[in-house]
Amino acid sequence: xxxxxxxxxxxxxxxxxxxxxxxxxxxxxxxxxxxxxxxxxxxxxxxxxxxxxxxxxxxxxxxxxxxxxxxxxxxxxxxxxxxxxxxxxxxxxxxxxxxxxxxxxxxxxxxxxxxxxxxxxxxxxxxxxxxxxxxxxxxxxxxxxxxxxxxxxxxxxxxxxxxxxxxxxxxxxxxxxxxxxxxxxxxxxxxxxxxxxxxxxxxxxxxxxxxxxxxxxxxxxxxxxxxxxxxxxxxxxxxxxxxxxxxxxxxxxxxxxxxxxxxxxxxxxxxxxxxxxxxxxxxxxxxxxxxxxxxxxxxxxxxxxxxxxxxxxxxxxxxxxxxxxxxxxxxxxxxxxxxxxxxxxxxxxxxxxxxxxxxxxxxxxxxxxxxxxxxxxxxxxxxxxxxxxxxxxxxxxxxxxxxxxxxxxxxxxxxxxxxxxxxxxxxxxx
Ligand code: IMP
Numbered sequence: 001x002x003x004x005x006x007x008x009x010x011x012x013x014x015x016x017x018x019x020x021x022x023x024x025x026x027x028x029x030x031x032x033x034x035x036x037x038x039x040x041x042x043x044x045x046x047x048x049x050x051x052x053x054x055x056x057x058x059x060x061x062x063x064x065x066x067x068x069x070x071x072x073x074x075x076x077x078x079x080x081x082x083x084x085x086x087x088x089x090x091x092x093x094x095x096x097x098x099x100x101x102x103x104x105x106x107x108x109x110x111x112x113x114x115x116x117x118x119x120x121x122x123x124x125x126x127x128x129x130x131x132x133x134x135x136x137x138x139x140x141x142x143x144x145x146x147x148x149x150x151x152x153x154x155x156x157x158x159x160x161x162x163x164x165x166x167x168x169x170x171x172x173x174x175x176x177x178x179x180x181x182x183x184x185x186x187x188x189x190x191x192x193x194x195x196x197x198x199x200x201x202x203x204x205x206x207x208x209x210x211x212x213x214x215x216x217x218x219x220x221x222x223x224x225x226x227x228x229x230x231x232x233x234x235x236x237x238x239x240x241x242x243x244x245x246x247x248x249x250x251x252x253x254x255x256x257x258x259x260x261x262x263x264x265x266x267x268x269x270x271x272x273x274x275x276x277x278x279x280x281x282x283x284x285x286x287x288x289x290x291x292x293x294x295x296x297x298x299x300x301x302x303x304x305x306x307x308x309x310x311x312x313x314x315x316x317x318x319x320x321x322x323x324x325x326x327x328x329x330x331x332x333x334x335x336x337x338x339x340x341x342x343x344x345x346x347x348x349x350x351x352x353x354x355x356x357x358x359x360x361x362x363x364x365x366x367x368x369x370x371x372x373x374x375x376x377x378x379x380x381x382x383x384x385x386x387x388x389x390x391x392x393x394x395x396x397x398x399x400x401x402x403x404x405x406x407x408x409x410x411x412x413x414x415x416x417x418x419x420x421x422x423x424x425x426x427x428x429x430x
Contacts, residue, residue, distance in 0.1 A: 003218040003260025004427045005248045006328075008225030009318040011272040013298070013305060014265040015330035015413060017041035020057040020221050022411075022418055023263075026428055028216035029065045030058025031208070032223065033251030034241040036073040036107060036137070037082070038130040039223035040299025044416050050089060051299055054079055056221055059098065060091050065211070067204055068100040071241065071251020073137040074149065075107035076190070076197045100197075101204035101253070102150040108162075109189070110169045110181050111136040117178040127237055128274030130300055138240035140165065149201050152194040155187075162187050205253025212258060217428055220248035220259055226318040227272075234364055237276025245322040261427045263410060264324035266315055268332045268397075271305040273298045277364040280308035280344045294334040309371065311344040312404035314357050319407045326410035326425060329398060332390075333383075333414050338376035341397060344369040345404060374400060384414045386422055 004023055008014045021043045024030045037053040043060060044050075050060050054074065058064035068074060079100075083093050111133030118136070119126050129135060140146040145165050151158045162183040170180040211218060222243060227233045229243040241247070248259045269290050272278045281287065287307040290296065296305035318324065335341060347354045347367035358364060377393040384390050390398075402408055412422040 002215065002428060003220070003258060005220040005222065005245050005259040005262050007222035007243060007245050007262065007264055007322055007324075009264035009266045009315050009322070009324065009327065010225045010270055010311075011227045011278075012039075012223070012225040013271055013273065013296075014225060014267045016222070016265045017043050017052070017057060018413060018416060018418060019263075019265055019328045019330070019411060020219065021045065021060070022421060023219050023427065024056075024058040024061055024064060024221075026217065027058065027064065027219035029067060029208070029211050029218045030056040031067040031069055031218060031220050031248070031252050032056045032072050033069040033220055033248045034071045034243060035223035035239065036132060036134050037075055037078045038132045038134045038239065038300060041223075042299055042416075045418065048089065050086065050091075052082070052086070053300060054082055055086060055098070058219070059086060059093060062092065064097070065207075066098045067207065067252070068098075068104060069204055069252030070101040070103045071247055072101075073105050073107050073134055073141070073241075074100065075112075075133065076193055078107075078132075080193060080196055095199045098200050099202040099204055099207055100149060100200040102148070102201040104149045105137055105141045105146040106149060107133040107137045108147060108165070108186055110166065110173075110186065111140070113173065113178060113181065114169060117173060117176040121176050126275060128276070132300075135240040149197065152190060152198055155191065158190065159183070159187050208252060208254050208258075212254070218258070218260070220252065222248070226322060227314060232317075232321050234276045235359075235361070237274065245324070261325045262323050263427045264315070264318060264322060264327045264407065265330060266327040266401075266405075267330050268310060268335055268401075269294075270308045270311050270314075271296050273301070273303050273305050278306055278308060279347060279367055279369045280311045280342075281306050282308045286338070289338075290334055294331055309342040309344060309369075310401065311369070312401060313344055313346055313355065315405045317357050319405050324407050326408045326427065327405070328411040328413060329401065329409050330413040332394060332398070332412060333381045335376065335394075335397070336380050336382065337378060341374045341376050342371040343374065343400065343404065345372050346370045372400075382415050383417070383420045384422065385420060387412075387424075
């Protein structure tokens with residue numbers, strides 16, 4: 001099987017950018033299948049830093065086809081800006097190298113306005129969204145009033161759809177005390193950019209079928225992480241898309257068997273941005289130290305990430321739900337120098353032991369982690385390129401994780417540099 005699906009197995013920010021870049025150098029096609037420009041992937045190639053939000057990571061590599069699938073939500077203005085920014089760094093982007101599903105849903109200015117207004121209305125119960133309009137756009141998609149890329153080809157229909165859309169949203173905006181938006185204004189703004197975006201529109205499901213017939217290697221690039229999945233995550237403190245590996249199929253238009261090896265990107269500790277339950281969070285020196293050593297600030301919003309110990313119970317659940325074949329373990333070097341390290345092996349809820357992460361919102365908030373403690377190491381693991389370069393305590397830490405989550409480590413990343421990676425099994429030949 002020549003395809004690989006990459007997903008985050010925690011709350012996102014697991015270091016997918018580097019691994020996806022490494023894999024995309026071996027792939028022919030790279031596909032985004034969910035989320036939008038709420039994501040942030042940092043790629044470091046030859047000391048040049050690329051910050052991508054919506055564009056697939058393959059875009060920075062010549063000769064690769066990058067695809068934005070129907071499961072993504074696309075803000076056309078943000079897309080054009082990102083294309084300009086990346087082009088300014090010397091990357092070539094054309095309709096031959098970038099294709100966007102013509103049935104993709106578009107984020108309109110009203111969606112970002114709604115995201116802001118809804119967050120403000122939640123008061124203390126804020127979800128901590130990225131305010132990019134992601135949730136409201138997925139809501140409109142499911143409610144069957146969304147604006148899709150193909151609608152830009154049909155101005156008469158587009159105007160009708162915008163009018164209906166704004167009857168709905170203006171009633172809500174008014175109720176929330178926010179300013180109403182005129183549909184004609186959005187229509188005019190869209191018409192100004194329609195041609196620039198439509199050049200990338202295509203039947204992505206067909207492009208992918210052709211790639212499969214050619215025997216191309218396809219990399220499906222997930223954004224965020226399983227615990228932010230709208231079904232399987234810490235609901236309602238989640239994003240509005242499915243993030244599980246199966247979404248690679250529905251979000252791009254390939255059959256479920258085409259998604260190939262499922263690689264879960266897993267940080268050697270845990271982080272989360274935004275609000276919501278986080279059982280192993282360390283609001284103390286340990287957490288501060290992980291945050292500082294790991295440069296834990298959001299790529300998209302710059303927010304400080306919350307940090308805590310590795311939660312094996314949570315990742316084990318992600319392995320089961322996504323059918324993860326193996327993991328890429330990242331940022332092990334951030335744990336260098338700790339006297340001891342803790343790993344969560346289960347939870348206590350009202351004195352009862354749980355070996356799974358419960359679904360109930362109040363249960364998730366109340367569970368107490370049960371830890372095992374392992375010795376730390378003083379040596380630096382940064383830049384290690386083989387297992388024999390690692391101190392025995394670090395090797396043990398990795399093996400304990402494998403055992404607890406029920407999946408092997410395929411790759412181990414020891415610095416942001418692409419080559420500082422220990423390859424144990426090539427996912428494309430997994
Ligand atoms: P939204 O996706 O903007 O609606 O935000 C919903 C939740 O998902 C918030 O807690 C965000 O902080 C979180 N989130 C969204 N995208 C990412 C990401 O790429 N990494 C980590 N957290 C994210």
